[in-house]
Amino acid sequence: MGRRRSNRSNRHFGNLRRIKPAVMEQLPSSWGRYPASRARSVVDAAWTSDVPSRVDAPLLAYGLGRSYGDVCLNDGGDVVRMHRCDRVLSFDRELGIIRAEAGLSIADLLRICVPHGWFVPVTPGTRYVTLGGAVANDVHGKNHHRVGTFGCHVRCLELRRTDGSVHLCSLTDNANLFSATIAGMGLTGVITWVEIQLLPIASRIVIQESVKAKSLHDLIEQTDASDADWDYTVSWIDVMSRGSSLGRGLVLRGRFQDMADGTLGKPWKGPILSVPIEAPSWLLSKPTISLFNTVWYNRQLGRLKRTELDAEPFFYPLDAVGSWNLLYGRRGMLQYQCVIPADDGERVMRRILEEMQRGGVSSFLAVLKKFGPLVSPGLMSFPRPGLTLTLDMPISGKPMFEALHRCDELVHSVGGRVYSAKDSRVRGSMFRAMYADEIARFLPHIDPGMSSSFWRRIMNDGKDIA
């Protein structure tokens, strides 16, 4: 079945295409723009049948590159970009079940399903991710305490492996491969389509409350209280705060609103700005970041602020500025995200924040959330019940990396772990220790024709493609 676009064109062009460099390839990069990477070749699959079924170098699928680190990179290997495979294959408007090619973005999906009263069950903080990427990293959102990860809502998916085989996977069919593919970081094969159960919504309007918390303890208490009554919760932390106010911040909570007139509400048309060029590195440096954090914290005067807003600005405030990652300048940035099991949460979280300050880490965006108990089918899935902390930071020198390694030790010592979708620097041995049992069960399901920069870094401690 299907077509072989690449074969056909080779027949027409003989060797001509080969001598020319693949011009379109923009050496796919990650959101953090660190580390630098260059693929040997890049294929844009226009149809799922374009996915290579035979390889002579490690292959990796690429969605929209919204991973911060190198899980979406394949330095020296081949990359197949999936964003053009974005067709909806079926959409049951009554039941809210949608099956779509893996390159469909959440942005596009919302355009299709929201008018019919459906929302994505789980969404990360940006709508510019593909379904394939959401599955491969088993992403979580502000409602993890209620509904678990994205993978919990996947009904089935199709996987193409580099031996040419095609597998339908679900909790009942090829169940082991299914659970290895969810959070499988693209290593079990290329996902061609995904079928998910959507979430019914009464309207596209969200009611949001922001509670000011004056310390980490206060913030965690407010989080617990909010989790009990609200579908979506997340907290922003002022990472520059010290001493008794260490970990102060704002707890944001929200839920979809019933509209008085029974409608879904008007489509949202917010302005979208864009960062046109790479910024100089002083722009997001320690002084400016400190200033931002202080201003942000003090902007809200009272303890509680209540607003009604459209779902899009509620879920995706950062998307209002396109390519904002360029603000971090040439050196790029990284994100640190870890989870600490519930009992140790506050104590360890405090130590991590102190460790970061000691390492001179300045973070523009620090976010705290409590993961709930729902277990994902994904074998390598990151979330565990407990507190998760996420910090964005510009790449700086050795002290920053060393502070992060010390944080890893701390996190690991209490049974916590870091998130591969955000990582570009954890030591292989450390990651292997954090996920020891999972990796042992995951390895047999890896497609031998696939690999990523991340996986080589973790498994061979960075040795390149042999």
Next chain:
Amino acid sequence: MNPSSIVIIGATSGIAQGVARHYAQRGWNIYLVARNTDALAAIQSDLLARGAMKVESMAADLRDVSRHDEVVKGAQQFSETIGVVLIAHGILRNQLEIDYDADEMLQVWNVNATSSISLLHRFGVAMETQRSGTIAIISSVAGDRGRRSLYTYGSTKAAVSHFVAGMRGRYKPLGINVLDIKPGPVDTPMMTGRTLMLGATVETVAKDIVAAIDKRKGVLYTPWFWRVIMRIVRMIPEPIFLKIKF
């Protein structure tokens, strides 16, 4: 009111799919013609999910002109009045790629010029009595002046532009608009492995095309700056133009 209908020839093209999504969102009826049935099925379900009222398709290799009447008849059976016809199929070959093979060179003519002109003509005649609608075809900025690296492709597009310029005069009094769409390089499968100089996205080009159809324009350069660039290119004196290697 019944929704309007659009007929898309070469419906699997990257640009055509972008345009089709706009009409799906408007809730139109959409008739697709292309040669790959698997691809047609995927596009069909996608357009329905995005809001199209009704979508049907026909599989045909468009080089086969003997099937063109069937294509027109299929479209008319699908919808009595045709709101828009968009002809989008085409192949791109650099001169170097076909220089050693005259038959291959003529294939470019068969696909881009002969089959297009055949379809343009047949749809024109078929729509004559309805006295409304738009016939649109994608030619290219490459048709504006012959250059050494792309003159076979460029001349097929020039032929099409020439043909529709004449058609426009004929059909205007009948209430039918004939639109010539001239994109610069667009990021579609056609451009795989080629330089995308000043390349545009499918979204940009599709939006321009839909707006031009709405406004009943005659000629569309998309993105807009190609109108300026091509005016300059056409003005370059021949002795200088001959020295430019592109």
